[in-house]
Amino acid sequence: MLELTKIKAIGLDLDDTLWPIWPVITRAETTMIDWLAQRAPGTAAVFADPARKQALREGVVGKRPELGHNMSVLRLECIRAALAQEGEDAALAQAAFDVFFEQRLRVELFADVLPALAFLSARYPVVVVSNGNADVGRIGIGAHFAADVSAHLSGIGKPDVRIFHAAAQAVGVAPDEVLHVGDDPKLDVWGGLNAGMQTVWVNRERKDWPHAYQPHASVRDLEQLCGLLEAAA
Numbered sequence: 001m002l003e004l005t006k007i008k009a010i011g012l013d014l015d016d017t018l019w020p021i022w023p024v025i026t027r028a029e030t031t032m033i034d035w036l037a038q039r040a041p042g043t044a045a046v047f048a049d050p051a052r053k054q055a056l057r058e059g060v061v062g063k064r065p066e067l068g069h070n071m072s073v074l075r076l077e078c079i080r081a082a083l084a085q086e087g088e089d090a091a092l093a094q095a096a097f098d099v100f101f102e103q104r105l106r107v108e109l110f111a112d113v114l115p116a117l118a119f120l121s122a123r124y125p126v127v128v129v130s131n132g133n134a135d136v137g138r139i140g141i142g143a144h145f146a147a148d149v150s151a152h153l154s155g156i157g158k159p160d161v162r163i164f165h166a167a168a169q170a171v172g173v174a175p176d177e178v179l180h181v182g183d184d185p186k187l188d189v190w191g192g193l194n195a196g197m198q199t200v201w202v203n204r205e206r207k208d209w210p211h212a213y214q215p216h217a218s219v220r221d222l223e224q225l226c227g228l229l230e231a232a233a
Contacts, residue, residue, distance in 0.1 A: 013182030042086030159191025
């Protein structure tokens with residue numbers, strides 16, 4: 001059960017909590033491949049082949065493991081590596097990444113998100129705690145967030161407790177005063193619990209809870225979360 005009176009800040013995941021991520025990534029990758037096909041067809045073929053793309057990514061991470069939590073730099077380096085591998089123009093890498101990233105920011109928010117963000121941010125400082133590389137400012141929801149400690153900015157990814165502690169520090173509260181909200185049982189719930197936070201699992205797909213440890217609460221969407229918190233506001 002949630003201890004509502006202890007909550008002084010909200011930590012919030014992004015991908016698959018505020019919007020569905022895989023349609024976004026699929027569209028962004030397709031757009032980038034189409035762009036590359038006109039300029040670097042060998043590189044386009046690499047990214048169009050799941051096995052070759054995965055091998056390329058593993059090779060880049062193997063050489064530069066520090067990029068594992070920076071999705072933007074990792075993707076850019078993968079594009080550079082593919083261009084080099086195919087003997088094509090390395091100068092195309094940044095432009096190809098920009099094509100991808102423009103589409104990556106074209107997210108479709110779940111219907112409950114904007115009202116929930118308005119509710120939450122009017123009552124608590126809200127901090128992004130994400131392993132992704134979305135830019136909430138460019139998406140158009142940045143005004144609802146007091147801070148962003150995403151993995152690509154902090155260099156630490158969930159479920160490492162340090163990113164959760166950094167989130168609490170960013171909004172000036174203790175970890176046990178943060179309610180962390182997200183869709184991933186391991187990254188969000190397990191990570192948040194280990195960091196000493198209360199946690200809420202956002203279960204939009206009505207899945208069964210898969211682990212022995214438990215979130216403090218489960219909700220079907222952020223509207224239900226706001227209902228739980230309304231008594232404390």
